[in-house]
Amino acid sequence: MRLKTSSGAALAAAALLATAACVSETGADTTSDSALSGAGAGEECTIDETVKLGAVFSLTEAAAFAGEYQKQGLELAVEELNAAGGIQYELILEDDGTTLDGSTVAFEKLINRDEVSAIIGPTLSGMAFSTYTDAQSAGVPALGVSTTAEGIPEIGDYIFRASVPEQVALAASIPAAKATLDMQKVAVLHDSADEFTASAYNTITDELRDQNIEIVVDESFGTTDTDFSAQLGKVLEEEVDAVILSALPGATVPLVKQARDLGITAPIVGGNAFNSPVLVGALGDAAEGLIVGGAWSAASETTGNAEFISAFTAKYDREPDQFAAQAYTGAYLIDQAIRADCDANRESIKDNLGQILEFDSILGPISIDEGGEVTQTPVVQIIRDGAFTIL
Numbered sequence: 001m002r003l004k005t006s007s008g009a010a011l012a013a014a015a016l017l018a019t020a021a022c023v024s025e026t027g028a029d030t031t032s033d034s035a036l037s038g039a040g041a042g043e044e045c046t047i048d049e050t051v052k053l054g055a056v057f058s059l060t061e062a063a064a065f066a067g068e069y070q071k072q073g074l075e076l077a078v079e080e081l082n083a084a085g086g087i088q089y090e091l092i093l094e095d096d097g098t099t100l101d102g103s104t105v106a107f108e109k110l111i112n113r114d115e116v117s118a119i120i121g122p123t124l125s126g127m128a129f130s131t132y133t134d135a136q137s138a139g140v141p142a143l144g145v146s147t148t149a150e151g152i153p154e155i156g157d158y159i160f161r162a163s164v165p166e167q168v169a170l171a172a173s174i175p176a177a178k179a180t181l182d183m184q185k186v187a188v189l190h191d192s193a194d195e196f197t198a199s200a201y202n203t204i205t206d207e208l209r210d211q212n213i214e215i216v217v218d219e220s221f222g223t224t225d226t227d228f229s230a231q232l233g234k235v236l237e238e239e240v241d242a243v244i245l246s247a248l249p250g251a252t253v254p255l256v257k258q259a260r261d262l263g264i265t266a267p268i269v270g271g272n273a274f275n276s277p278v279l280v281g282a283l284g285d286a287a288e289g290l291i292v293g294g295a296w297s298a299a300s301e302t303t304g305n306a307e308f309i310s311a312f313t314a315k316y317d318r319e320p321d322q323f324a325a326q327a328y329t330g331a332y333l334i335d336q337a338i339r340a341d342c343d344a345n346r347e348s349i350k351d352n353l354g355q356i357l358e359f360d361s362i363l364g365p366i367s368i369d370e371g372g373e374v375t376q377t378p379v380v381q382i383i384r385d386g387a388f389t390i391l
């Protein structure tokens with residue numbers, strides 16, 4: 001029960017009356033706490049109770065390259081939202097350590113112990129498929145801000161994302177790469193163990209077929225592999241216009257470096273993990289010419305982007321990346337959903353997150369439909385002189 005403890009029979013009775021306890025068909029506790037619903041609408045909304053917002057990111061281990069930025073972007077947004085007033089947010093942030101167990105435990109804690117109104121994250125699709133099933137059965141709205149694999153919002157009606165699906169990003173980046181590189185023959189290398197990179201592989205092959213681009217090398221590897229000589233040997237046997245790579249940074253860095261050492265100079269077309277200055281920094285010169293589709297660019301003249309970049313840079317002494325921008329936007333979207341009915345109960349957030357229409361964000365106009373899926377125009381970038389540049 002999400003009841004406040006209060007002394008005195010009258011108070012307890014009043015609280016009981018104000019608390020609509022129910023259990024949904026799925027068994028989720030849809031109890032609403034009247035202290036979480038306020039007065040006024042939109043910008044005028046005020047809610048007395050502090051709204052607990054949970055977040056699960058990979059702050060350590062393999063996906064920390066993204067999680068660290070997500071944490072910073074989200075904290076900045078919460079700070080701004082709290083300063084704006086009307087609603088006070090308490091951010092409860094958990095590190096999943098880039099493991100499924102860690103993610104499961106973190107979701108469990110936020111759902112049951114902290115009783116948060118909504119959860120942002122996790123960082124990786126590979127964890128989301130399981131943790132979102134838990135959020136769905138508990139009736140807790142969850143908003144992905146970096147989970148791009150196919151099938152995420154379909155997990156249930158409490159599951160949303162504000163993260164351009166890889167299918168949408170690749171449908172922009174592959175034609176752009178084709179035009180830029182005169183791409184006719186490619187090698188496709190992918191991590192078949194991770195759910196995001198495996199899902200992206202399916203999209204890549206579909207998209208290449210649609211674009212009449214021939215796959216002359218098609219090789220896979222595992223997430224923690226470090227020696228790619230077998231796969232790269234196959235690439236060396238062919239003349240390719242580009243290497244399409246679906247991998248997380250752990251494999252990407254050694255793979256691309258080994259490719260360059262072997263004399264493979266073909267440009268790389270990458271997936272969402274490449275939208276990372278950490279990855280590009282680790283690759284150094286080997287990242288030159290890399291093409292990637294994503295959700296955000298520092299160069300986009302979207303509403304509030306310049307202010308976001310300067311506030312972020314001032315606070316953290318480094319520039320934001322796409323993952324920071326998406327996490328930042330995620331907090332604003334949840335705030336919008338709460339303000340719609342001035343209600344921070346889980347049910348109300350769920351109902352309103354699926355009705356966001358062209359919210360003017362730093363990612364550009366962003367919509368989330370009833371099915372939980374995001375609509376947003378992707379941006380294709382190329383690495384030139386070590387920097388992301390709009391293609």
Ligand code: 1QQ
Pocket residue numbers: 063066123124125126146147148149196272273
């Ligand atoms: C996913 C991703 C990752 C690259 C996020 C860091 O897109 O797991 O879906």
